[in-house]
Amino acid sequence: MSSRTSRVREKWREKKWVHVKAPAAFGEKMIAYIPITDEQKSIGRVIEITLYDLTKEDPTHYQTKLYFQIIGFDDGYARTVFKGHEYAREYLRSLVRRGSSMVNFIKDYQTRDGIIVRVYVVVFTRNRINSSRKTAIRLVADRVLTERVPTLSYDQFAQEAVLGKLASDIYNEAKKICPLRHVGVRKTKLVRMPERLGVEGEIVVESLGVSHPTPS
Numbered sequence: 001m002s003s004r005t006s007r008v009r010e011k012w013r014e015k016k017w018v019h020v021k022a023p024a025a026f027g028e029k030m031i032a033y034i035p036i037t038d039e040q041k042s043i044g045r046v047i048e049i050t051l052y053d054l055t056k057e058d059p060t061h062y063q064t065k066l067y068f069q070i071i072g073f074d075d076g077y078a079r080t081v082f083k084g085h086e087y088a089r090e091y092l093r094s095l096v097r098r099g100s101s102m103v104n105f106i107k108d109y110q111t112r113d114g115i116i117v118r119v120y121v122v123v124f125t126r127n128r129i130n131s132s133r134k135t136a137i138r139l140v141a142d143r144v145l146t147e148r149v150p151t152l153s154y155d156q157f158a159q160e161a162v163l164g165k166l167a168s169d170i171y172n173e174a175k176k177i178c179p180l181r182h183v184g185v186r187k188t189k190l191v192r193m194p195e196r197l198g199v200e201g202e203i204v205v206e207s208l209g210v211s212h213p214t215p216s
Contacts, residue, residue, distance in 0.1 A: 020047055020078040022068060025155035026054055031068060031080075039073045046070075046083060051162060063091035064162065069190075082158045084117075086187035092122070095182055101125045105138045109149040111157050114194040119145055119161070120187035121170060126179040133178055140174045161185045 020032040031049050036042040047068045052061035065088060068080035096102065103123040110116050121141045148169060149157060160166045164184070171183040 018073065018076055018078050020068070020070065020080060022054065023080055023082055023155065023158075025082060025158040026066075029054060034078075042078070043070055043072065047080065051085075063088045066162065081193070082154070082190065084187065084189040085162050086120075087122075087184065092186060095122075095124055097124070097181070100127060100181060101129045101134065103134045103137045105141045107142060107145070108191055109145055111149055111152055111154045113153050115154040115157075116191040116193075117149070117154075117157060118189040118191050119149075119166075119185060120189075121145075121167075122182075122184055122186040123170075123174060123180060124182040126181050129178050136177050137174050140177065141170050144170045144173055158188075161188045 015035040015037050017033055017035050019030050020034060022029045022031045031053065032047045034045075034047070047070070049066050049068075050062050051064040051066055052059065054066070055061050064085055066085045067083040069083040070078045071081050072079045101124070103125070105121040105123075106118065108116055108118050123137050123141070145166065148160075148166065152160065162185075167184045171180060174180060174183060
């Protein structure tokens with residue numbers, strides 16, 4: 001047996017396996033079982049799953065990816081925060097149609113508990129529309145989100161963004177401008193968390209390593 005093989009096996013023996021929990025917004029379900037060497041070094045690690053992995057109900061949920069970031073450990077379990085979600089690339093490409101327009105809108109908002117989130121909205125119309133109507137749709141999306149997001153806790157925001165409630169609210173207003181084929185929150189990203197005390201008094205990280213550029 002080579003010394004390299006021995007070192008690899010030794011490293012694996014040093015690892016321990018832990019269950020990773022989703023945050024309360026997603027029922028604290030077990031989302032992964034991962035090997036780690038050091039708990040502190042594992043903080044910040046991101047776990048990717050699909051919405052179907054959580055719900056086990058609708059096969060179309062495979063099209064939505066969820067990201068959870070480890071923020072601490074309790075009794076052998078890894079605690080996480082919802083870092084964001086996004087449409088699978090294949091799904092987003094499948095929504096593109098000839099003879100219709102795609103409208104994108106991106107902006108940062110603050111939840112009721114002071115967390116900054118970046119929201120990416122996509123709208124597909126039934127027919128091609130001019131730039132003035134595209135602008136009107138963006139204004140509607142901004143108005144709905146500006147009114148709604150500050151009233152939600154981060155957990156509530158995560159649920160409404162992923163499960164379609166925010167998209168439905170935007171659709172109901174934007175359909176007054178022109179016929180629509182699809183409205184969705186195609187992506188969200190956790191930008192910044194306020195400094196606060198964690199479960200056992202430790203300080204929860206403020207930025208989580210996410211940059212905060214000016215929204216385009």
